Amino acid sequence: MKDTTAPLHAPEAQTGQDEFAQAVLDGLRRNPKAIPSKFFYDAKGSHLFDKICDLEEYYPTRTELGILRSHAPDIATIAGSDATLVEFGSGAGVKVRLLLDALDTPRAYVPIDISRDHLLASSAQLDADYPALRILPVHADFATPFEVPRMASSNVVGFFPGSTIGNLTAEEAVSFLHVAAETLGKGAGMVIGVDLIKDRDVLRAAYDDREGVTAAFNLNLLARINRELGGTFNLDHFAHRTVFNEAHARIEMHIESTKAQSVTVAGLRLSFEKGERIHTENSHKYTVSGFSALAGRAGWSVRAVWTDEQDWFAVLYLERLDG
Ligand SMILES: C[S@@+](CC[C@H](N)C(=O)[O-])C[C@H]1O[C@@H](n2cnc3c(N)ncnc32)[C@H](O)[C@@H]1O
Structure with missing residues (x-):
């Protein structure tokens, strides 16, 4: 039984203010300018992402939820009883409920996220809703190795929904899957x-909705720089842009300067040409066979694949090859 008197806490952040400042200054001095998408997720960014998930145009969330709803019993059969579920980029913690409800006596849930307040709020909600489950949040960058709190005699299953893996380039995805295999340990599976x-x-x-929620999510990065790094971006002079890059099979999000201007960030003056862009996100799209080959390069084999009727989204059950 869990200790209900202990407050939920997450181990110390590995992604502090210094890392954000360094990444922004490095990224804005590069040509072309680019800032990693993980910095979208401050409290406001996480809130906006949750709104994106409810948009009609944003098919990934409802499609993946449909697949998980249909196949949670299959996932539970493969995962076995007494599992510790480790979620990478857990966000609002909505999808995991379908797995927790289907699994046979899950022992613990370890949500990992870079967005600290959102992580703690969703963990507290799950803690209240699943009284028999240990909830052990970790505030960390999932791309770097970290210690997973584990329960004795529990098999470990990773969970990485939302196509967050698509935000990584193929090389970054292979590296992430290697790190995840190490983090989860021998015998682990991953949904x-x-x-x-x-x-x-x-x-x-899906990345340029009519209501402009995704535009607000993208431009919140500049607002975050203003709030946290003393930036002077005027958001009226920047615009949200998306393109499908055929060569890399990915949607790219950019922020475009709508006029020639200069901006100060952390005391550094930076100039923008009219039309110059900051590349803020990649969202790679795969075929099932292409992704299975990538997972194989990272030491994982494919145990099962489930898709929706239109073949728009896939959920795969991976197993460590040395498991
Ligand atoms: C695309 S959202 C997906 C959220 C949720 N898993 C879902 O399926 O709806 C990405 C999530 O991963 C988190 N995230 C992004 N990059 C991260 C990183 N490098 N380390 C840890 N968390 C990260 C974000 O804060 C956000 O909650």
Whole structure:
């Protein structure tokens, strides 16, 4: 039984203010300018992402939820009883409920996220809703190795939904899957959600909705720089842009300067040409066979694949090859 008197806490952040400042200054001095997408997720960014998940154009969330709803019993059968579930980039912690409800006596849930307040809030909600489950949040960058709190005699299953793996380049994805294999340990499995290549208009609309929520999410990065690094970005003079990059099979999000201007960040003056862009996110799209080959390069084999009726999204059950 868990100790209900102990407050939820997450181990110390590995991603502090210094890392954010360094990444922004390095990224804005590069040509072309680029800032890693993980910095979208301050409290405001996480809130905006949750709104994106409810948009009609944003098919990935409801499609993946449908697959998980249909196949949670299959996942539970493969995972076995007494599992510790470790989620990478756990966000609002909505999808995991489908697995927790289907698994046979899950022992612990370890949500890992870079967005600290959001992580603690969603962990507290899960803690209240699943009284028999140990909830052990970890505030960390999932791309770097870290210690997973583990329960004795529990098999470990990773969970990486949301096609968050698509935000990594192929090389970064292979490296992440290697690190995840180490983190989860010998014998581990992993349930992973992967967005599939489809009609370009459907893809573009998902990242450029009519209500402008994704635009607000993208531009919040500049607002975050203003708030946390003393930036002077005027958001009226920057615009949200998306493109599908055919060569890399990925949606790219950019922020475009709508006029020639200069901006100060952390005391450093930076100039922007009219039309110059900051590359803020990649969202790679895969085929099932292409992703399975990538997972194989990182030491994972594919135990099962489930897709929706339109083949828009896939959920794969991976197992460590040396398991
Ligand atoms: C695309 S959202 C997916 C959220 C949720 N898993 C879902 O499926 O709806 C990405 C999540 O991963 C987190 N995240 C992004 N990059 C991260 C990183 N490098 N380390 C840890 N968490 C990260 C974000 O804060 C966010 O909660």
